[in-house]
Structures are given as structure tokens and as C-alpha cells.
Amino acid sequence: MSDPDTRTLEAMQTTPLGLAQRGFCGRVSAIMVGGDHLGVSANEIERRLLELGIVEGASVQILHEGPIGRDPIAVRVNGTTIALRRREAMAIMVGEHDRAAKTVP
Amino acid sequence: MTAIDVNDWRIALVGTPNCGKTALFNALTGSRQKVANYAGVTVERKSGVLHTASGHRVDLIDLPGTYSLRGRSPDEDITRDVILGKLASESPPDFLLCVADATNLRVALRLVIELKRVRRPMLLVLNMIDIARRRGVDIDLDKLSAELGVPAVTSTAVRRGGIDDLLRRIDDIAGKPTGEIVASEWTTPAVSDLRAAQREADRVIGAAVSEPAKPDTWTTRVDAVLLHPVWGMVALLLLLFVMFQAVFAWAEPAMDLISGGFDALGAFSATVLPEGLLQSFVQNGVISGVGSVLVFLPQILILFLFILLLEDLGYMARAAFLMDRIMGGAGLHGRAFIPLLSSFACAIPGIMATRVIDNKRDRLTTIMVAPLMTCSARIPVYTLIIAAFVPNKPVLGILGLQGLVMFGLYAAGIFSALAVSFVANHFFWRDSATPPFMLELPDYKLPQLRSVLMNLYQRAMAFLKRAGTTIFSMMVLIWFLASFPRPPAGATEPAIDFSLAAMIGRWIEPVLAPIGFNWQISVALIPGMAAREVAVASLGTVYAIEGGNEAAEQVGHMLAGQWSFATALAFLAWYVFAPQCASTLAVIKRETGGWRWVLITFFYMLSMAYLAAFVTYRVALAMGWG
Ligand SMILES: Nc1nc2c(ncn2[C@@H]2O[C@H](COP(=O)(O)OP(=O)(O)OP(=O)(O)O)[C@@H](O)[C@H]2O)c(=O)[nH]1
Ligand SMILES: [Mg+2]
Numbered sequence: 001m002s003d004p005d006t007r008t009l010e011a012m013q014t015t016p017l018g019l020a021q022r023g024f025c026g027r028v029s030a031i032m033v034g035g036d037h038l039g040v041s042a043n044e045i046e047r048r049l050l051e052l053g054i055v056e057g058a059s060v061q062i063l064h065e066g067p068i069g070r071d072p073i074a075v076r077v078n079g080t081t082i083a084l085r086r087r088e089a090m091a092i093m094v095g096e097h098d099r100a101a102k103t104v105p
Numbered sequence: 106m107t108a109i110d111v112n113d114w115r116i117a118l119v120g121t122p123n124c125g126k127t128a129l130f131n132a133l134t135g136s137r138q139k140v141a142n143y144a145g146v147t148v149e150r151k152s153g154v155l156h157t158a159s160g161h162r163v164d165l166i167d168l169p170g171t172y173s174l175r176g177r178s179p180d181e182d183i184t185r186d187v188i189l190g191k192l193a194s195e196s197p198p199d200f201l202l203c204v205a206d207a208t209n210l211r212v213a214l215r216l217v218i219e220l221k222r223v224r225r226p227m228l229l230v231l232n233m234i235d236i237a238r239r240r241g242v243d244i245d246l247d248k249l250s251a252e253l254g255v256p257a258v259t260s261t262a263v264r265r266g267g268i269d270d271l272l273r274r275i276d277d278i279a280g281k282p283t284g285e286i287v288a289s290e291w292t293t294p295a296v297s298d299l300r301a302a303q304r305e306a307d308r309v310i311g312a313a314v315s316e317p318a319k320p321d322t323w324t325t326r327v328d329a330v331l332l333h334p335v336w337g338m339v340a341l342l343l344l345l346f347v348m349f350q351a352v353f354a355w356a357e358p359a360m361d362l363i364s365g366g367f368d369a370l371g372a373f374s375a376t377v378l379p380e381g382l383l384q385s386f387v388q389n390g391v392i393s394g395v396g397s398v399l400v401f402l403p404q405i406l407i408l409f410l411f412i413l414l415l416e417d418l419g420y421m422a423r424a425a426f427l428m429d430r431i432m433g434g435a436g437l438h439g440r441a442f443i444p445l446l447s448s449f450a451c452a453i454p455g456i457m458a459t460r461v462i463d464n465k466r467d468r469l470t471t472i473m474v475a476p477l478m479t480c481s482a483r484i485p486v487y488t489l490i491i492a493a494f495v496p497n498k499p500v501l502g503i504l505g506l507q508g509l510v511m512f513g514l515y516a517a518g519i520f521s522a523l524a525v526s527f528v529a530n531h532f533f534w535r536d537s538a539t540p541p542f543m544l545e546l547p548d549y550k551l552p553q554l555r556s557v558l559m560n561l562y563q564r565a566m567a568f569l570k571r572a573g574t575t576i577f578s579m580m581v582l583i584w585f586l587a588s589f590p591r592p593p594a595g596a597t598e599p600a601i602d603f604s605l606a607a608m609i610g611r612w613i614e615p616v617l618a619p620i621g622f623n624w625q626i627s628v629a630l631i632p633g634m635a636a637r638e639v640a641v642a643s644l645g646t647v648y649a650i651e652g653g654n655e656a657a658e659q660v661g662h663m664l665a666g667q668w669s670f671a672t673a674l675a676f677l678a679w680y681v682f683a684p685q686c687a688s689t690l691a692v693i694k695r696e697t698g699g700w701r702w703v704l705i706t707f708f709y710m711l712s713m714a715y716l717a718a719f720v721t722y723r724v725a726l727a728m729g730w731g
Contacts, residue, residue, distance in 0.1 A: 040540050040541060043296065045541060046296050047173075047175070047294075047296055047299060048172075048177075048541065048543055049543075050296060050299040050300060050303065051172040051173050051212070051215070051299060052172065052212065052543060052545070053211045053212045053215070053303065055299075055300055055303045055304070056300070057307075063325070063328065063332075064328060064329075064332040064333070064426075065334060066334065066426060066427065066429060066430055067334040067335070067337060067338050067427060067430070068430035068431065069430065070334070071429070071430055072426060072429050072430070072439070072542060074328070074332060074426060074546055076320065078211055079208065079209055079211070079320060080209045080211075080212070080545060081320075081324075081545070081546040081548075082543060082544070082545055082546065083422070083425070083426045083429070083439075083542070083543070083544045083545075083546055084541070084542065084543045084544075085429070085439075085541065085542050087541075088541045088542075088543065
């Protein structure tokens with residue numbers, strides 16, 4: 001399992017995972033929670049994402065989208081699949097994979 | 106070897122959700138705690154005893170799964186309190202069995218690194234090694250424990266012989282005296298700690314695991330359909346529909362058999378027992394009453410079979426995924442769908458399962474609406490009335506009208522649950538937004554025949570036990586009320602008109618008359634407060650006594666002759682909402698820690714029941730169904 005240096009990742013073009021489409025394949029470059037979500041602090045959201053293994057360098061892929069408003073999304077994080085809402089996924093900044101992006105499941 | 110006199114070891118199982126802790130606990134202690142393929146099955150602390158090969162006694166504690174000791178929801182609080190020894194009643198465990206899903210090591214090892222700070226001796230158990238091996242994951246066990254600084258062992262909780270290595274290790278541990286308890290150094294991890302721990306976990310994995318990052322292709326393929334934006338929803342609806350249709354249609358042969366058996370038994374008892382009170386008690390009280398409930402065993406088992414299969418396959422988390430936005434629209438947490446789906450079996454485990462919901466308001470709302478979901482105790486009531494009043498016409502060729510009405514009643518339960526939570530959120534909490542939803546979608550697993558059968562057997566036994574205790578005692582009560590006092594000599598009216606039951610029923614009747622209920626229903630609702638299906642049995646007894654001994658018919662036939670269609674419909678509407686279950690109210694009190702929510706739930710449900718029955722009755726009368 002290669003853990004690319006986060007500094008090189010920062011140089012890549014990054015977007016929030018919350019805006020990505022099904023089939024998107026990339027790597028987490030940063031976790032940046034915009035603000036508090038209804039009584040749940042930004043810090044708490046960040047911790048929850050980290051506890052699910054969503055850290056800088058983890059590879060992510062959007063496998064499925066929910067039926068209403070393409071929300072929530074099912075994201076494969078390294079080996080496991082996690083369902084989360086797009087609103088929380090906005091905090092996950094991702095850089096697109098160079099080649100893997102073409103391989104839509 | 107003679108066992109040295111040492112203290113019993115207290116060993117706690119701890120790990121991320123759905124890694125197989127309870128499956129291991131059951132295998133180690135021979136218990137039968139609930140195991141299912143989704144995160145958040147265990148929400149309580151459970152203990153059991155294990156005797157090792159060399160005769161040591163070990164107390165094993167099973168805990169709810171958690172990603173961290175931070176305690177974000179009531180179930181995770183339990184795990185934290187036990188591990189850190191925060192409970193006044195017990196000391197912290199002597200030893201931690203850290204269970205990890207071998208197919209999902211990243212998150213598990215991060216937790217292990219956090220747990221090291223608790224400073225308790227530990228053993229890492231790489232469970233589900235069978236699946237990991239099948240997928241070609243190659244783990245260098247020695248290297249892993251060296252890098253991690255924690256001894257490790259592999260296991261397969263669900264196969265015979267799969268826990269032999271683990272048992273040997275526990276035996277070794279239990280042979281030594283328990284060490285002094287060192288103070289824990291655990292502190293709430295900051296985000297930087299979490300990042301560092303994850304980096305460390307990834308480093309260990311990089312060194313010891315050659316993981317061909319090959320996800321489960323089977324799961325991916327199935328999910329392409331079941332989580333498809335359109336087909337996924339179609340599949341979910343179809344699934345629920347088939348489930349309710351099956352409950353109604355498939356059970357019929359078995360039910361006919363049972364009810365035939367009870368009819369024969371009733372007839373037999375009439376021939377051997379002398380006419381009089383004893384015969385009436387056996388025939389009307391016991392056979393008509395308890396029998397009328399036992400008939401529904403096949404239906405209840407079919408429903409449980411469906412729910413068990415969905416839980417074991419791993420569909421529950423998928424249903425929550427599909428329903429998240431719809432639940433969110435009603436102000437509920439996406440995770441709330443799992444407790445609500447469990448409530449189809451019974452509201453009690455459903456209410457307990459709300460412990461996984463971290464937001465307090467969401468949890469309370471879910472607890473409040475869980476009893477609206479159609480639980481299995483309503484099945485006897487619905488089936489009986491539907492069978493007696495709804496013709497079994499085919500609709501659209503393949504569907505039965507009866508099954509369709511049943512589905513409608515289930516739908517009424519679901520929609521009213523959503524509506525109530527919508528109202529609660531928008532008018533009482535005044536907070537329409539929903540907190541974050543993050544849920545692991547586990548890989549599908551094939552259910553194991555043995556454990557499914559075992560579970561069904563347990564359910565059947567629980568149902569029979571209820572029939573033998575709660576239902577039976579209520580039957581004795583209602584038989585007594587309906588039989589005493591005896592009519593005076595020379596009375597021409599039916600004997601039951603002089604009974605206590607008639608007096609009580611007539612006393613309540615004025616309140617329930619506007620919704621179309623007669624005195625017999627009124628009195629049957631009283632024991633029906635203990636449990637819903639008791640009302641059916643009570644009606645059976647009351648009408649059986651009223652009709653005299655020669656009328657030992659089935660309850661359904663009797664009702665069809667006595668009630669108007671409007672009354673039958675009002676009765677169904679009442680049962681969609683009525684809070685007729687003492688155990689549910691007791692659990693609400695325990696889970697919310699007071700009477701407040703019990704009273705709120707009771708009265709809102711009662712008002713809705715009355716209102717729904719009233720409207721139904723009036724509309725039905727207007728349609729000329731009186
Ligand atoms: N193939 C295989 N399946 C397993 C093994 N251990 C557990 N399972 C399955 O994994 C699922 C989860 O098991 P549980 O024992 O309920 O998991 P848990 O850790 O107690 O889960 P929570 O109580 O939710 O934290 C169930 O479907 C089990 O049948 C194993 O070693 N091999
Ligand atoms: Mg468990």
C-alpha cells in the first residue's frame with residue numbers, strides 16, 4: 001500500500017468529493033470541514049471521517065448514488081464501502097487519479 | 106495440570122462494528138446473542154462464561170462495536186464505560202480481545218492503536234480470516250504482531266474449528282494470575298492523534314499484509330442493481346411487498362392444519378368433559394382463546410425468516426442508504442430505518458436498536474414512532490379481520506385482495522411513522538435539518554442455514570412461551586369475567602349478559618360506540634393492553650361463551666356474523682395506531698429514563714387510534730357498509 005506524500009498531492013488539482021459523480025476515482029488530499037453541522041462541530045465531523053479511514057492519501061471511488069438528488073453516495077475507501085451524504089463529503093478534498101478515472105465500474 | 110488458584114479472568118471483546126465480536130462470543134461461550142451483518146447489532150453489554158481446556162473459568166464480556174472510545178452514541182458509551190472501568194458496579198476488564206475484521210484492517214488497526222493506550226494486556230483476533238484468505242489477502246501474522254506490538258491470532262467465528270487457536274491462547278492467558286490493573290492513559294484523541302494512528306496502522310499493514318486490493322466482486326455486482334437509483338428502489342418495494350404477501354399466502358396450509366387441530370381438540374374436550382364450568386373453561390377459555398393466537402405461529406415465523414435473511418445477507422444498511430433522503434425529509438436519521446425495519450418483528454428490539462443514533466432528538470423521535478411500525482403481534486389481529494371480512498379475490502391476476510389489504514395496513518404504519526416524525530420535527534423540535542449520516546455498507550454474506558434455523562426455533566419458542574404465560578393468564582381472566590356471576594335461575598337472556606365482562610364492556614361502550622365498537626370489543630381491549638394479540642383471543646373467548654357450547658366455531662366466522670364491515674374496518678384502523686403493548690411502554694421508559702416519553706407516546710398513539718377509527722367508521726357508514 002503506497003502512501004503518497006501529502007505535499008505532492010496538494011500540488012494536484014483538488015475538488016470536494018461531494019461534487020463528484022458516480023465512477024469518480026481519486027485520492028484524498030485534505031479533510032477540510034467548512035463549518036458546524038447543526039450541533040455537530042466541524043471538529044467532530046472531521047474526527048468521524050478520520051475514524052472511518054478517510055484520511056489524506058486514502059483512495060476513494062464513488063460506487064453508487066442515492067435515488068433522490070444523487071444523495072447519499074456510497075464511497076469505496078481503500079477496501080471498504082461507506083455511505084455518506086454529499087454535504088459531509090464536501091469536506092473531503094480529492095485529487096483525481098490520472099489513469100484510474102477512466103475505469104468506471 | 107492442577108489449576109493454580111487464580112482469580113477468574115474478565116475478558117472483554119472490543120472492536121469496530123460488524124467485525125464478528127458477537128459471533129466469537131457465541132462460539133466461545135455457547136450463548137445465542139444476536140448476530141447479523143450490519144453495524145450496530147449489539148447495543149448492550151452481555152456477559153458469558155467460558156471454561157478453557159485446562160479448566161479455567163473466564164468471564165467474557167461482549168460489547169457494542171465502536172470506532173473509538175470517545176462514545177458518540179449511547180451504545181458506544183457502554184463500550185467506553187466498560188473498557189475504561191467507569192462503571193461503579195464493576196472493575197475494568199483484565200484483558201482485551203481486540204477483534205478485527207481481517208478484510209478491513211485499516212480501521213480496525215487504528216482502533217487497536219488507540220486501545221493500546223488503555224494499558225491493558227491485549228490479544229488481536231483477526232476474525233473472518235476465511236473471507237480474507239478467499240480473497241487472497243496474505244497476512245504475515247508474526248510480522249504484524251511485531252510491528253504492532255500486540256500478539257495476534259486468526260479466527261473464523263462461524264466455522265467449526267475456526268476458533269481453536271484463539272481458545273488455546275485464552276487457555277494460556279487464563280492459567281496465569283491476573284495482573285495488577287494499571288491506570289489507563291487513554292485520553293480523547295484529537296484529530297492529529299487520529300491521523301497519526303491511521304498513518305501508523307497503514308504502515309503496519311504495508312509491512313505485514315500483501316493485500317491485493319481486490320474488493321468483493323460479488324457484492325459490487327449485486328449492489329449495481331440493489332443500490333441503483335431506480336432499480337434499487339423498485340427492488341426494495343418489491344421485497345417488502347413479497348414479504349407481506351408471503352406472510353399472508355404461504356402460511357395458509359400450516360395455519361389450516363393448526364386450526365383444524367384445535368377444532369378437533371375442542372370437539373374432543375366437549376365429548377370427554379362433563380357439561381358445565383370445567384368444560385366451558387377448557388373449551389372456551391383455553392382452546393378457543395389460546396388456540397386462536399397459536400394459529401398465527403406460521404405467519405410470524407415467515408415474517409421472521411424474511412427479516413433474518415435480510416439482516417444476515419447485509420441488506421439492512423443498503424435499505425438505510427436508499428431510504429436516507431426519504432427519512433431525512435421526515436426529519437429522521439437515515440440510520441433510523443434499521444430500527445424501524447426491525448420493528449416489523451417487534452418494537453422492543455427496534456427501540457433498543459435506536460441506541461446507535463447519536464443525535465438525542467432523532468433518537469427520541471425514532472423511539473416514539475417505532476411502535477407505529479406493524480409488529481408481528483398485529484399480524485393475528487389483521488389476518489383474522491381480513492380473512493373474515495375481505496373476500497379473497499385475485500387482483501391484477503396474481504395478487505390477492507387480502508394480501509393487498511395487508512400491505513396497505515403495513516404501508517399505513519410506515520407512512521404514519523414518517524408523518525408523526527415530520528410533525529415532531531417541524532412543530533416541536535423546530536429543527537428540520539438532519540445530522541450527518543455515515544454508515545459502513547458491509548459485503549454481502551450468505552446466511553448460514555444452521556444459525557437461521559436456530560434463530561427461527563428461538564422465535565417460535567418465545568412465541569409459544571408467551572402464549573403459555575401472558576396470553577394464557579389473560580385468557581383465564583377474560584373467561585372468568587365472562588362467566589361470573591352466573592345468571593339467576595330462570596333467566597331468559599344469554600348467560601353472558603349477567604357477567605362482569607358485560608358490565609365492564611357496557612360501561613366503556615359509550616366512549617367507543619362513536620367508532621363503531623360494541624361492548625364485546627370494549628371488554629376485549631382491556632386484556633389487549635397487555636399484548637395486542639390477546640384482544641383476538643379475548644374476542645374468541647367472549648363470543649364463544651356468548652354463543653354457548655354448541656357454537657365452538659372459529660373466531661373469524663363468529664366475527665363475520667356479528668360485526669358490520671364498518672366496525673371491522675374501524676377495528677383495523679384502531680390497531681394501526683393503538684398503544685396496546687405494555688412491554689413496549691416499559692422499554693420506552695427504560696430507554697428514555699422516565700415516564701415523560703412513555704406518556705407522550707401513549708397519548709399521541711391513543712388519540713390517533715381513536716381519530717383513525719372514528720374517521721374510518723364514519724366514512725364506511727357513509728359508504729353504506731354499516
Ligand atoms: N465468513 C465469516 N463470517 C463471519 C465471521 N464472524 C462473523 N461473521 C459474520 O459477520 C457478521 C457480523 O457478525 P457479528 O458477530 O454480529 O458482528 P459484531 O462485531 O458483533 O457486530 P456489532 O454488534 O454490530 O458491533 C455476521 O453476519 C456474521 O455471521 C467469520 O469468521 N467468518
Ligand atoms: Mg455484536
